[in-house]
Each structure stands twice: as structure tokens, then as C-alpha cells.
Amino acid sequence: MKLVVKAHEVPPEVWRWLGIRAGVPVVGAATQDLFVPQTANFDLLGGVSFQKGCYPGQEIVARAQYLGRLKERMHLFHIDGPPPPPATKIYGDVFGEQACGTLVDAAPAPGGGSDGLAVVQLSALDGLLRVGSPDGPVLAALPLPYAIPAPASPNRPKL
Numbered sequence: 001m002k003l004v005v006k007a008h009e010v011p012p013e014v015w016r017w018l019g020i021r022a023g024v025p026v027v028g029a030a031t032q033d034l035f036v037p038q039t040a041n042f043d044l045l046g047g048v049s050f051q052k053g054c055y056p057g058q059e060i061v062a063r064a065q066y067l068g069r070l071k072e073r074m075h076l077f078h079i080d081g082p083p084p085p086p087a088t089k090i091y092g093d094v095f096g097e098q099a100c101g102t103l104v105d106a107a108p109a110p111g112g113g114s115d116g117l118a119v120v121q122l123s124a125l126d127g128l129l130r131v132g133s134p135d136g137p138v139l140a141a142l143p144l145p146y147a148i149p150a151p152a153s154p155n156r157p158k159l
Contacts, residue, residue: 017107020115023076023144025104030087034102039119041074044146073148074104074119077129077139083107083114084131090118091134093127100124103131115142122151 083106090101106116
């Protein structure tokens with residue numbers, strides 16, 4: 001049986017939306033230096049290995065993995081409106097006029113509005129989040145298809 005009988009061609013935006021709903025970030029030019037792998041959930045997706053040898057940024061990544069406590073993680077959201085561009089700032093009630101996160105990517109959702117991935121301060125998740133400005137469109141949380149572990153206590157050696 002031919003594939004064309006069962007499948008049909010879709011535009012690239014659909015594939016992008018499917019990746020977003022799968023919780024897989026695509027880091028582009030606008031966001032390339034904004035996140036360590038753990039905050040973009042690459043550690044949960046198998047996209048970073050702590051067993052291999054040296055690599056650029058190793059010290060910061062290893063410090064976050066072994067000594068620190070992550071203060072932000074990537075989450076999935078729905079936005080009523082068109083997709084904002086990558087690197088758009090996220091604002092929350094807890095932080096007032098100060099940004100508390102960054103949009104990784106967003107795409108039009110088939111049912112209307114947009115779905116997006118944003119790296120957000122964990123302490124901001126308890127309040128209302130908005131995109132673009134403190135009075136911008138509201139972000140409605142959606143579940144990711146994988147679990148985000150609870151924040152760990154810092155693993156700092158005692159001196």
C-alpha cells in the first residue's frame with residue numbers, strides 16, 4: 001500500500017507545532033545563547049550526556065547538574081493569538097515589570113491561538129504568566145508529554 005493513500009502533505013508549521021506539543025525545543029538564532037541544556041529540558045529528552053568528554057560550556061552545564069539547583073525549566077503553554085517570535089520575554093505576577101522567562105518557540109495551534117514552549121522561573125509558575133509585556137496575552141499551562149522532576153536541593157560540598 002502506498003503511503004500517499006494513508007497520509008497527506010502538511011505545511012512546515014504543522015511539523016513545528018507537533019514538535020512543540022512533544023516538548024522538544026528548537027533553538028534558533030534568536031535563542032541560541034539564552035539557555036543551558038537543563039533549563040530547556042534537554043537532560044529529560046536525552047539530548048545531553050554527562051558521561052562524555054569535554055565540550056563547549058561544560059563547566060556551566062556540569063555545575064548546574066552536579067552542584068546547583070535549577071531555578072527555571074521549560075514548560076508548554078497555549079496563547080490566545082498569533083505566535084510570538086522566539087526570545088519574546090515572559091512576565092508574571094510574582095515578578096511585576098521584570099521578565100521571568102523567555103519564549104523558546106511558538107506555532108499556530110490547529111484549534112486556534114498558538115502553542116509555545118517557554119523557559120520560566122519556577123517561582124513564577126504559581127501566578128499568572130503573560131507574553132511580551134506585563135499586560136500581554138495570558139499563557140495557559142498545558143501538560144508536557146514527559147515529567148519534569150521536582151527541584152532538587154543544592155548539592156554543595158561542605159567545607
